[in-house]
Amino acid sequence: xxxxxxxxxxxITVTGKKLTVTCSQNMNHEYMSWYRQDPGLGLRQIYYSMxxxxxxxxxxxxGYKVSRKEKRNFPLILESPSPNxxxxxxxxxxxxxxxxxxxxxxxxxxxxxx
Amino acid sequence: xxxxxxxxxxxxxxxxxxxxFNCTYSNSASQSFFWYRQDCxxxxxxxxxxxxxGNEDGRFTAQLNRxxxxxxxxxxxxxLSDSATYLCVVNMxxxxxxxxxxxxxxxxxxxx
Numbered sequence: 001x002x003x004x005x006x007x008x009x010x011x012i013t014v015t016g017k018k019l020t021v022t023c024s025q026n027m028n029h030e031y032m033s034w035y036r037q038d039p040g041l042g043l044r045q046i047y048y049s050m051x052x053x054x055x056x057x058x059x060x061x062x063g064y065k066v067s068r069k070e071k072r073n074f075p076l077i078l079e080s081p082s083p084n085x086x087x088x089x090x091x092x093x094x095x096x097x098x099x100x101x102x103x104x105x106x107x108x109x110x111x112x113x114x
Numbered sequence: 115x116x117x118x119x120x121x122x123x124x125x126x127x128x129x130x131x132x133x134x135f136n137c138t139y140s141n142s143a144s145q146s147f148f149w150y151r152q153d154c155x156x157x158x159x160x161x162x163x164x165x166x167x168g169n170e171d172g173r174f175t176a177q178l179n180r181x182x183x184x185x186x187x188x189x190x191x192x193x194l195s196d197s198a199t200y201l202c203v204v205n206m207x208x209x210x211x212x213x214x215x216x217x218x219x220x221x222x223x224x225x226x
Contacts (some may be wrong), residue, residue, distance in 0.1 A: 033214065042218035043158070043201070056211055090157055102148060103203075103214065105157035 006106035023091030031094040032074040036087040081113040120217035137202030146205040
Protein backbone atom coordinates (compact mmCIF):
# COMPACT_ATOMS: atom_id res chain seq x y z
CA UNK A 1 0.00 0.00 0.00
CA UNK A 2 1.34 3.42 -1.00
CA UNK A 3 1.74 5.49 2.11
CA UNK A 4 3.61 8.06 4.15
CA UNK A 5 4.34 7.03 7.72
CA UNK A 6 5.36 9.15 10.67
CA UNK A 7 6.57 8.25 14.12
CA UNK A 8 5.78 8.87 16.85
CA UNK A 9 2.14 9.84 16.46
CA UNK A 10 2.04 11.52 19.86
CA UNK A 11 4.89 12.96 21.85
CA ILE A 12 5.08 14.94 25.07
CA THR A 13 8.51 16.25 25.93
CA VAL A 14 10.24 18.93 27.95
CA THR A 15 11.96 22.10 26.82
CA GLY A 16 15.46 21.52 25.50
CA LYS A 17 15.33 17.74 25.09
CA LYS A 18 16.35 16.90 21.53
CA LEU A 19 13.87 14.87 19.54
CA THR A 20 13.45 13.42 16.08
CA VAL A 21 10.23 12.74 14.22
CA THR A 22 10.67 10.21 11.46
CA CYS A 23 8.96 10.25 8.08
CA SER A 24 9.10 7.56 5.45
CA GLN A 25 7.39 7.07 2.09
CA ASN A 26 7.25 4.01 -0.13
CA MET A 27 6.23 5.70 -3.38
CA ASN A 28 9.74 6.57 -4.62
CA HIS A 29 8.81 10.25 -4.49
CA GLU A 30 11.54 12.81 -4.92
CA TYR A 31 9.86 15.69 -3.12
CA MET A 32 9.24 15.53 0.62
CA SER A 33 8.14 18.19 3.02
CA TRP A 34 7.33 18.98 6.64
CA TYR A 35 4.47 21.17 7.83
CA ARG A 36 3.14 22.35 11.11
CA GLN A 37 -0.52 23.14 11.67
CA ASP A 38 -1.71 25.60 14.27
CA PRO A 39 -5.24 26.89 14.92
CA GLY A 40 -6.04 29.91 12.78
CA LEU A 41 -2.76 29.66 10.88
CA GLY A 42 -3.33 26.64 8.71
CA LEU A 43 -0.50 24.46 7.48
CA ARG A 44 2.87 26.14 7.16
CA GLN A 45 5.83 24.60 5.42
CA ILE A 46 8.90 24.08 7.60
CA TYR A 47 11.40 22.46 5.25
CA TYR A 48 11.26 20.61 2.01
CA SER A 49 13.55 18.41 -0.03
CA MET A 50 13.66 18.10 -3.79
CA UNK A 51 15.81 14.98 -3.69
CA UNK A 52 18.51 13.16 -1.72
CA UNK A 53 20.91 15.63 -0.09
CA UNK A 54 18.85 18.59 -1.39
CA UNK A 55 16.89 20.48 1.26
CA UNK A 56 15.56 24.00 1.51
CA UNK A 57 13.77 26.20 4.00
CA UNK A 58 10.05 26.71 3.93
CA UNK A 59 8.25 29.54 5.65
CA UNK A 60 8.90 28.63 9.28
CA UNK A 61 12.29 26.82 9.51
CA UNK A 62 13.55 28.38 12.75
CA GLY A 63 14.23 25.80 15.44
CA TYR A 64 14.12 22.81 13.08
CA LYS A 65 16.59 20.75 11.11
CA VAL A 66 16.10 18.09 8.47
CA SER A 67 18.20 15.64 6.55
CA ARG A 68 17.65 13.60 3.39
CA LYS A 69 20.23 10.84 3.22
CA GLU A 70 17.90 8.36 1.53
CA LYS A 71 15.09 8.98 -0.87
CA ARG A 72 12.43 7.37 1.30
CA ASN A 73 13.25 9.07 4.64
CA PHE A 74 13.03 12.68 5.72
CA PRO A 75 13.38 13.09 9.50
CA LEU A 76 12.54 16.31 11.32
CA ILE A 77 14.89 17.22 14.15
CA LEU A 78 14.22 19.60 16.99
CA GLU A 79 17.59 20.19 18.64
CA SER A 80 16.20 22.17 21.57
CA PRO A 81 12.41 22.12 21.56
CA SER A 82 10.52 25.05 23.04
CA PRO A 83 6.84 25.39 24.00
CA ASN A 84 6.10 27.45 20.86
CA UNK A 85 6.88 24.31 18.85
CA UNK A 86 3.87 22.58 20.35
CA UNK A 87 1.88 21.79 17.25
CA UNK A 88 0.51 19.17 14.90
CA UNK A 89 3.16 18.13 12.38
CA UNK A 90 2.61 16.54 8.99
CA UNK A 91 5.07 15.01 6.60
CA UNK A 92 4.18 14.85 2.91
CA UNK A 93 5.65 13.55 -0.31
CA UNK A 94 5.06 14.29 -3.94
CA UNK A 95 6.13 12.64 -7.15
CA UNK A 96 5.18 15.47 -9.45
CA UNK A 97 7.61 17.07 -11.84
CA UNK A 98 9.78 19.73 -10.22
CA UNK A 99 7.93 19.26 -6.96
CA UNK A 100 4.68 20.66 -8.27
CA UNK A 101 2.51 17.59 -8.05
CA UNK A 102 -0.09 16.34 -5.62
CA UNK A 103 1.16 15.73 -2.13
CA UNK A 104 0.36 12.74 0.04
CA UNK A 105 0.39 13.24 3.77
CA UNK A 106 1.38 11.13 6.72
CA UNK A 107 -1.07 10.73 9.62
CA UNK A 108 0.46 13.51 11.70
CA UNK A 109 2.49 13.83 14.90
CA UNK A 110 0.97 15.68 17.79
CA UNK A 111 3.85 17.27 19.75
CA UNK A 112 3.55 18.94 23.13
CA UNK A 113 6.57 20.70 24.62
CA UNK A 114 6.24 21.64 28.28
CA UNK B 115 -2.22 40.34 2.25
CA UNK B 116 -1.99 36.57 2.70
CA UNK B 117 -0.56 34.59 -0.20
CA UNK B 118 -3.56 32.28 -0.26
CA UNK B 119 -6.89 33.38 1.19
CA UNK B 120 -10.06 31.48 1.90
CA UNK B 121 -13.30 32.35 3.63
CA UNK B 122 -13.07 30.37 6.91
CA UNK B 123 -16.82 29.74 7.08
CA UNK B 124 -18.43 27.77 8.49
CA UNK B 125 -20.78 27.16 5.63
CA UNK B 126 -23.85 25.41 7.04
CA UNK B 127 -25.89 23.89 4.24
CA UNK B 128 -28.72 21.34 4.11
CA UNK B 129 -28.23 17.95 2.53
CA UNK B 130 -28.66 18.12 -1.21
CA UNK B 131 -27.59 21.74 -1.49
CA UNK B 132 -24.97 23.06 -3.85
CA UNK B 133 -22.14 24.97 -2.23
CA UNK B 134 -19.20 26.85 -3.72
CA PHE B 135 -15.91 27.92 -2.21
CA ASN B 136 -13.44 30.41 -3.60
CA CYS B 137 -9.77 30.82 -2.92
CA THR B 138 -7.60 33.72 -4.04
CA TYR B 139 -3.84 33.71 -4.43
CA SER B 140 -1.49 36.64 -4.69
CA ASN B 141 1.50 35.32 -6.62
CA SER B 142 0.96 35.24 -10.35
CA ALA B 143 3.93 32.85 -10.67
CA SER B 144 1.92 30.11 -8.99
CA GLN B 145 2.11 26.95 -11.00
CA SER B 146 -0.21 24.29 -9.70
CA PHE B 147 -3.34 24.30 -7.63
CA PHE B 148 -5.15 21.79 -5.48
CA TRP B 149 -8.11 21.26 -3.20
CA TYR B 150 -7.62 19.08 -0.16
CA ARG B 151 -10.10 17.87 2.39
CA GLN B 152 -9.22 17.65 6.06
CA ASP B 153 -11.30 16.00 8.75
CA CYS B 154 -10.87 17.18 12.33
CA UNK B 155 -7.08 17.32 12.84
CA UNK B 156 -6.42 14.36 10.58
CA UNK B 157 -4.10 14.49 7.61
CA UNK B 158 -5.19 16.44 4.55
CA UNK B 159 -6.33 14.25 1.69
CA UNK B 160 -6.22 15.24 -1.93
CA UNK B 161 -9.63 16.03 -3.33
CA UNK B 162 -8.72 17.42 -6.73
CA UNK B 163 -6.00 19.02 -8.72
CA UNK B 164 -7.20 22.14 -10.49
CA UNK B 165 -6.50 22.73 -14.14
CA UNK B 166 -6.97 25.77 -16.33
CA UNK B 167 -9.59 23.97 -18.34
CA GLY B 168 -11.55 23.09 -15.20
CA ASN B 169 -12.12 19.56 -14.02
CA GLU B 170 -14.92 17.53 -12.58
CA ASP B 171 -15.00 14.44 -10.41
CA GLY B 172 -18.50 13.24 -9.68
CA ARG B 173 -20.23 15.88 -7.56
CA PHE B 174 -17.12 18.04 -7.37
CA THR B 175 -16.03 20.64 -9.90
CA ALA B 176 -12.90 22.74 -9.66
CA GLN B 177 -11.99 25.75 -11.76
CA LEU B 178 -9.00 28.02 -12.11
CA ASN B 179 -9.09 31.64 -13.19
CA ARG B 180 -5.51 32.78 -13.72
CA UNK B 181 -6.48 36.28 -14.85
CA UNK B 182 -8.29 36.97 -11.58
CA UNK B 183 -6.04 34.68 -9.54
CA UNK B 184 -8.61 32.51 -7.90
CA UNK B 185 -9.67 28.91 -7.82
CA UNK B 186 -13.08 27.57 -6.96
CA UNK B 187 -14.64 24.36 -5.75
CA UNK B 188 -18.28 23.49 -6.36
CA UNK B 189 -19.97 20.66 -4.50
CA UNK B 190 -23.32 19.52 -5.81
CA UNK B 191 -25.90 17.43 -3.95
CA UNK B 192 -24.08 17.80 -0.61
CA UNK B 193 -23.90 14.75 1.65
CA LEU B 194 -23.49 14.61 5.40
CA SER B 195 -20.11 12.98 4.74
CA ASP B 196 -18.93 16.10 2.91
CA SER B 197 -18.70 17.90 6.28
CA ALA B 198 -15.02 18.77 6.63
CA THR B 199 -12.54 21.59 6.15
CA TYR B 200 -11.53 22.27 2.56
CA LEU B 201 -8.02 23.52 1.99
CA CYS B 202 -6.86 25.45 -1.03
CA VAL B 203 -3.22 24.81 -1.90
CA VAL B 204 -0.98 26.65 -4.34
CA ASN B 205 2.42 25.51 -5.49
CA MET B 206 4.85 28.31 -6.21
CA UNK B 207 8.13 27.98 -7.99
CA UNK B 208 10.63 30.81 -8.15
CA UNK B 209 14.41 30.97 -8.36
CA UNK B 210 14.68 27.22 -8.05
CA UNK B 211 12.57 26.89 -4.94
CA UNK B 212 9.28 25.05 -4.80
CA UNK B 213 6.88 25.77 -1.99
CA UNK B 214 3.33 24.80 -1.24
CA UNK B 215 1.21 27.50 0.33
CA UNK B 216 -1.98 26.50 2.11
CA UNK B 217 -5.04 28.55 2.77
CA UNK B 218 -6.38 28.33 6.30
CA UNK B 219 -9.35 26.32 5.11
CA UNK B 220 -13.10 26.66 4.75
CA UNK B 221 -15.30 24.68 7.11
CA UNK B 222 -18.35 23.00 5.65
CA UNK B 223 -21.16 21.53 7.73
CA UNK B 224 -23.83 19.63 5.89
CA UNK B 225 -26.98 19.41 7.97
CA UNK B 226 -29.58 16.67 7.91
